[in-house]
Amino acid sequence: MTTQVIKDQSQERQKQMLADYFDSLAHAKENGRKVVYTFVPGNLTELIANFDLLPVLPEINALQNGMRGRTGDFIHAAEKSGHSEDVCTYVKADIGMLKAGNLGPTGQPLPKPDMLLLSYTGCFTFLKWFELLRKEYADCPVVMLHVPYQGDGHVTPQMRKYVADQIRDKVIPALETLSGRKFDPDKLKRDLKRSSAAEDDLVWVLESARHKPSPIDAYFGGVYYIGPIFTAFRGTQDAVDYYQLLRGEIEERIRLGLGPVTPEGNLSEEKYRIVTEGPPNWTSFREFWRMFYSEGAVVVASTYTKVGGLYDRGFRHDPANPIETLADYCMGCYTNLSLPERINLIESYMNEYQADGLLINSVKSCNSFSAGQLLILREIEKRTGKPGGFIESDLVDPRYFSAANIKNRLESYFQMIEARRGRA
Amino acid sequence: MTTATEQSKVDALVSRAQALYEDVSFESVRRWKGQAECRKAIGFLPIYAPREVIHAAGALPVGILGGGDQLEIVRGDSFFQSYICHLPRSVVEMAVSGRLDTMDGFLFPSICDVIRNLSGMFQMLLAGKYVHYLDLPQNFDSELGGEFYRTELHAIADAVGALTGTRVTDARLHGSIALYNQNRRAIHDLLQLRREQPWLVPTTEYYLLLRAGYLLPVDQHTALIDEYLQAVPHAGRRPLDNIRVLIRGAFCEQPPLALLRTLERAGCYVVDDDFVLGSRFIPGPLDETGDPWTALVEGFTRHSVSTASKYDEANTKGEDLVSLVREVRADGVLLMAPSFCDPALLDQPMLQSALDKAGIPFTSFKYSEDTGQFQVIREQAGTFADAIKLWGKA
Numbered sequence A: 001m002t003t004q005v006i007k008d009q010s011q012e013r014q015k016q017m018l019a020d021y022f023d024s025l026a027h028a029k030e031n032g033r034k035v036v037y038t039f040v041p042g043n044l045t046e047l048i049a050n051f052d053l054l055p056v057l058p059e060i061n062a063l064q065n066g067m068r069g070r071t072g073d074f075i076h077a078a079e080k081s082g083h084s085e086d087v088c089t090y091v092k093a094d095i096g097m098l099k100a101g102n103l104g105p106t107g108q109p110l111p112k113p114d115m116l117l118l119s120y121t122g123c124f125t126f127l128k129w130f131e132l133l134r135k136e137y138a139d140c141p142v143v144m145l146h147v148p149y150q151g152d153g154h155v156t157p158q159m160r161k162y163v164a165d166q167i168r169d170k171v172i173p174a175l176e177t178l179s180g181r182k183f184d185p186d187k188l189k190r191d192l193k194r195s196s197a198a199e200d201d202l203v204w205v206l207e208s209a210r211h212k213p214s215p216i217d218a219y220f221g222g223v224y225y226i227g228p229i230f231t232a233f234r235g236t237q238d239a240v241d242y243y244q245l246l247r248g249e250i251e252e253r254i255r256l257g258l259g260p261v262t263p264e265g266n267l268s269e270e271k272y273r274i275v276t277e278g279p280p281n282w283t284s285f286r287e288f289w290r291m292f293y294s295e296g297a298v299v300v301a302s303t304y305t306k307v308g309g310l311y312d313r314g315f316r317h318d319p320a321n322p323i324e325t326l327a328d329y330c331m332g333c334y335t336n337l338s339l340p341e342r343i344n345l346i347e348s349y350m351n352e353y354q355a356d357g358l359l360i361n362s363v364k365s366c367n368s369f370s371a372g373q374l375l376i377l378r379e380i381e382k383r384t385g386k387p388g389g390f391i392e393s394d395l396v397d398p399r400y401f402s403a404a405n406i407k408n409r410l411e412s413y414f415q416m417i418e419a420r421r422g423r424a
Numbered sequence B: 001m002t003t004a005t006e007q008s009k010v011d012a013l014v015s016r017a018q019a020l021y022e023d024v025s026f027e028s029v030r031r032w033k034g035q036a037e038c039r040k041a042i043g044f045l046p047i048y049a050p051r052e053v054i055h056a057a058g059a060l061p062v063g064i065l066g067g068g069d070q071l072e073i074v075r076g077d078s079f080f081q082s083y084i085c086h087l088p089r090s091v092v093e094m095a096v097s098g099r100l101d102t103m104d105g106f107l108f109p110s111i112c113d114v115i116r117n118l119s120g121m122f123q124m125l126l127a128g129k130y131v132h133y134l135d136l137p138q139n140f141d142s143e144l145g146g147e148f149y150r151t152e153l154h155a156i157a158d159a160v161g162a163l164t165g166t167r168v169t170d171a172r173l174h175g176s177i178a179l180y181n182q183n184r185r186a187i188h189d190l191l192q193l194r195r196e197q198p199w200l201v202p203t204t205e206y207y208l209l210l211r212a213g214y215l216l217p218v219d220q221h222t223a224l225i226d227e228y229l230q231a232v233p234h235a236g237r238r239p240l241d242n243i244r245v246l247i248r249g250a251f252c253e254q255p256p257l258a259l260l261r262t263l264e265r266a267g268c269y270v271v272d273d274d275f276v277l278g279s280r281f282i283p284g285p286l287d288e289t290g291d292p293w294t295a296l297v298e299g300f301t302r303h304s305v306s307t308a309s310k311y312d313e314a315n316t317k318g319e320d321l322v323s324l325v326r327e328v329r330a331d332g333v334l335l336m337a338p339s340f341c342d343p344a345l346l347d348q349p350m351l352q353s354a355l356d357k358a359g360i361p362f363t364s365f366k367y368s369e370d371t372g373q374f375q376v377i378r379e380q381a382g383t384f385a386d387a388i389k390l391w392g393k394a
């Protein structure tokens, strides 16, 4: 009972934060507030807030619309207007939404961008996405922040300098001009301190999955836990409070020996501990989740919850080096890691979280994630001796979620784990 | 000098280029390396790598553009899902079948997420070889992207120099730039001739000549083109009633030769395209007098061509395409992209709307490097050409 109340509190809080956020977007123009569109991985939320500007994150709109069943029509509209079937559906869902009147996921209007901040971390499609949006919004100004890839497996001082210099010499002046405000370094430091506090609690929550049974699901539940920190709320007191609340809730679950919350109540028995690679599907999110919890499968670690940063590997926003820390953050997101580093990370999750196997959900949209996943699978199987599973779907295109097929595959996969256990 | 002798000269040059094109096991590179102990070869993927730096370090830059329709894919498919383009399959096939063993290292220029991740796959599949992801700047400010790129150039020079034992001095780099400038001039002349008299330079020949530059030492390639340019005007070729087209979208995975032949048979003279784009990514000569590193940096940040994988900072890609269509007097545009190629396919709506606005006819289709069926493309291109011939528009 207590648990239920705590759970409701943290969820309610997040819901309210999101509602307030979309509300402030809907009224941005009448309140004289300017809007910066930017992407989730490596976003500069604290910096945007420094100028009292509002961020809009197109991937969040696409995924929220996907969860609400609206993206099928949007994608169809975009394809009818000349966009290829073959490309990322986030882009098409966004363009389709725009063509349908630009009402956001809550049904309220989204404001037009006053600037497109093209911080493209870990994905080339971002670049094309904003080139396309620039055309839709009468040549809205774009500020490019090129974030180098960790091709050799690490961040070099030159890479850090390149990003930090761009932030200092290009991004900040552009935000100053747009907002008419001076950059406030003290405020940035204050906000980064709050980011770091919230990040501590997030990491604690994610690592709680090391317990047996795990008190959380680090994929289906995880996407809610990362929401505020990956998006518009990092650096705010709201985010700090949310993560404290969440942490309290999970502490309580551990104390009571409870498994994760599912849409149908607490999971009673943890049968399989799984690590996942790849984003979830959003159009059938609940159905997809049910395929796991109905079999007693709990995701104990996921790479998707690292697309906005590898906090669990020690990164924190550092108020003492505000610009360099933003640069490091941009470069440190999961899809900006080299393939061998991604494999090393997954291997360490398999061991640290005592997982029974790795399951890859390969999404058609996202070459950034998907190209190379079959090699990841083979390598992890080889290194850990644990079985790997592979399913295919998409992010927000309902045509690519074949429920029967995925369910079959998952069931066989869980049976395979069972069989291996029998042999062990 | 008879027409027949000139034609047979051309034939000999083209068959030399064709043999190189068919050399998917890089035997020519193996032979080149065999001539001296210290010779090394560095493979680079599409689109652009600074070949001058590799050359100055005493190595042979070798373009790796996939296996086309000539390579049987045995294991490559098991590395990629069905919705990923074809090029990485044939490249991995080459790697796991030992065809790339003669290469001493690889550069993966930033172009898309597939090539990017492929660099990591190579680090694992060919462990021990030099594999570097070359992060070409998307910020073109010389103090920012330019400085970052300069450090990349030096890192490559050091790494390749360590393999060959040859340090890249300014003098050596100057020498390499001069050689590549001659190559740029030869390619420019070839492009000009084709533009002016496309019946003299069939697309397949032009293509094979460009591709040869991805395997031959640069001076030999320049000579090959120059000989071709001297012979072909006297080979007795006559114009046909073809339309003039410009092609966009084929900058990475290359169309099979038979597809190019199909376009020509369907009545299209190709007068501009983005095949083998790395060979002319910086079209004009680089500065040969000042600091050679700066020449390379400026070449990339200021003078390289526009393409889908490069951020269109000036926001002029549509207008630029329209001006080019007019400059080369193209009657229409073929937007042809490899299936599942995000950069090319995401670019298309922007190019289409610019062409639409300017009233320039275009048609679009997808291909794969191993496409074997051309019926639909032949009909589409044929109808496009006929409509332009009849009505001046498609």
Ligand code: SF4
Binding pocket: A059, A088, A089, A090, A091, A122, A123, A124, A125, A126, A365, A366, A367, A368, A369, A395
């Ligand atoms: S390709 Fe992947 S990372 Fe890029 S926008 Fe699409 S879903 Fe996001």
Ligand code: SF4
Binding pocket: B085, B086, B087, B088, B111, B112, B113, B114, B115, B252, B253, B338, B340, B341, B342, B343, B344
């Ligand atoms: S064909 Fe396109 S998607 Fe494939 S590797 Fe080349 S640029 Fe990338």
